[in-house]
């Protein structure tokens with residue numbers, strides 16, 4: 001892997017409400033995908049779970065047909081996954097499938113799901129398997145990496161104070177005892193997630209306002225608010241609604 005290039009300073013973009021936020025992010029994502037395809041690249045995107053991401057996926061499905069983006073030529077990855085059964089409603093990939101992949105007709109071969117409990121003996125085996133998939137089929141740089149942000153500032157399954165935050169070699173790790181259920185998860189790490197042209201945080205609601213403010217306060221560390229540790233090479237953006245931005 002080549003040395004890390006320059007990083008883009010974080011910018012904040014505030015939208016009136018969650019719906020407007022979801023629409024704006026979907027539109028921006030389709031722009032990025034369209035530009036990448038026009039430049040002759042098959043873009044790679046890291047998806048996330050959560051409420052605002054779900055709303056954004058529905059908007060993607062609605063807006064994609066008129067965008068000119070070829071959804072057959074986009075590689076989709078996941079920033080983290082709950083280590084549960086493949087059909088469990090808790091799986092991020094299931095949520096994305098229902099809102100976007102199935103209705104928009106994204107080919108299964110483009111979707112890189114993190115192993116479920118029937119595919120791996122434990123979280124470490126699942127992480128090793130996804131790391132191998134990433135090494136074999138992943139890009140040098142993702143086009144867009146998206147994150148929901150928890151009220152505690154967690155992104156993917158990187159939780160405040162957890163050892164995964166210190167990882168500088170492995171691209172994917174297992175997590176046990178996560179503070180948010182389910183306790184067993186698989187997460188990409190900073191070394192994988194920072195290989196990104198664009199890093200976007202998708203945040204909605206008053207319950208996130210404190211974490212958003214802390215992430216933007218001088219001196220906050222990634223051990224306190226894991227979202228602090230990540231920037232893209234071209235674009236680092238906090239997509240907020242008014243409530244999430246209310247303490248900035």
Ligand SMILES: O=C(O)[C@H](O)[C@@H](O)[C@H](O)[C@H](O)COP(=O)(O)O
Nearest residue numbers: 049050051052053148149150180
């Ligand atoms: O792994 C999880 O338990 C969740 O997916 C979580 O990481 C989520 O992405 C954020 O908490 C934002 O979620 P909301 O958009 O629903 O607030």
